[in-house]
Amino acid sequence: MELIVITGLSGAGKSSVLDIYEDMGYYAMDNVPPTLLPKFINLCIESNREIDKVAVVLDIRTGSFFKDIITVLDDIQANGYEYKLVFLDARDEVLVKRYKEFRRPHPLTPKGSITEGIDLEREILQELKDKSDFLLDTSNLTNAQLKDNVMGFMDLTNQRTLDIAFVSFGFKNGILLDADLVFDVRFIPNPFYIEDLKPLTGLDQKIIDYVYKWDVTKEFSNKVTELIEFLIPHYISEGKSQLVVGIGCTGGRHRSVAIAEELSKRLNGLNYNSTSAHRDKSRW
Known part of the structure; x- marks a missing residue:
């Protein structure tokens, strides 16, 4: 200790x-x-x-x-x-x-x-x-x-390390109030309108595959990862110990969940302390 x-x-x-x-x-x-x-x-x-x-x-x-x-x-x-x-x-x-x-x-x-x-x-x-x-x-x-x-x-x-939390949410249920950064991913095609994908969530592999089959999703995830890597040392130098990144889609069930999970995995893979959470999980 x-x-x-x-x-x-x-x-x-x-x-x-x-x-x-x-x-x-x-x-x-x-x-x-x-x-x-x-x-x-x-x-x-x-x-x-x-x-x-x-x-x-x-x-x-x-x-x-x-x-x-x-x-x-x-x-x-x-x-x-x-x-x-x-x-x-x-x-x-x-x-x-x-x-x-x-x-x-x-x-x-x-x-x-x-x-x-x-x-x-x-x-x-x-x-x-x-x-x-x-x-x-x-x-x-x-x-x-x-x-x-x-x-x-x-x-x-x-x-010091910066604890990074990626939190998915649905805009229809209100914005994530405690987020330091918020990204709106409603521009990505929505699996909600595909009958066999609608009942699933962003934790299911079929949703992940669908969301990440689009080049725009891959490019977005790359750019967000680069941005956060750039920000981390600056936040640390200011004494910040936690960064909450909100990822929002319409309902907080499909796109935002899959992307929050993926971004957290990427940051962990780069040796940062990262977690994922899903604010609207109780509504699924």
Whole structure:
């Protein structure tokens, strides 16, 4: 299991970084007491959800629990669980400005000076900072730059995959609302009007053979495959983890089903993670 531990100065952007990891498919948990981290790891490993990527935030908000963090991290590593430690920092004046913008006290000095709280927190966190695998100063980073830095550290642009779902549907039952891309295949001859094909579906070989006997279907499938191959690295670089491609025909039974199945097979054959689904299957 891949484990990312995010920590650092309060106000430096730990929650924002956790959100980035969550968007990239990590199981994310904020403000985990360090002493509970080993149990949390075991729960993830034993879970039926097949959790293999986890990102957690450990910070000063856990109060007295936080003093155990170094020991806990050492124990985790000794038990064979590797982790990457991400430490977020920012200049004092930037942290003070962020606290004042949100009108929040520092968690270590709720009734005192923000700067005193920052100084105390820096002292407490110094050992963790020294142990970090990735030290990031967020003082001047936009949200987009923050994401780029996190992805650059993990080399996620190359490691990540995009899950592609081809979903057939019938326009007469409404458009596919959650699609990122929609293709209308009603220009392809419709087997619905052939008596012995009408009761079948796009999962049947006779329908597949009929739909793909037309040159226009073959050319369409080739062009869509090329387009999606072109788009994949660009979507990944923007942090997208799933692409839903809607394939629509009139009723969502014949043409769109056969083509969604074929496109999914093609992308899988090119070593992409692709699935197919049929929204209107219950109407067949």
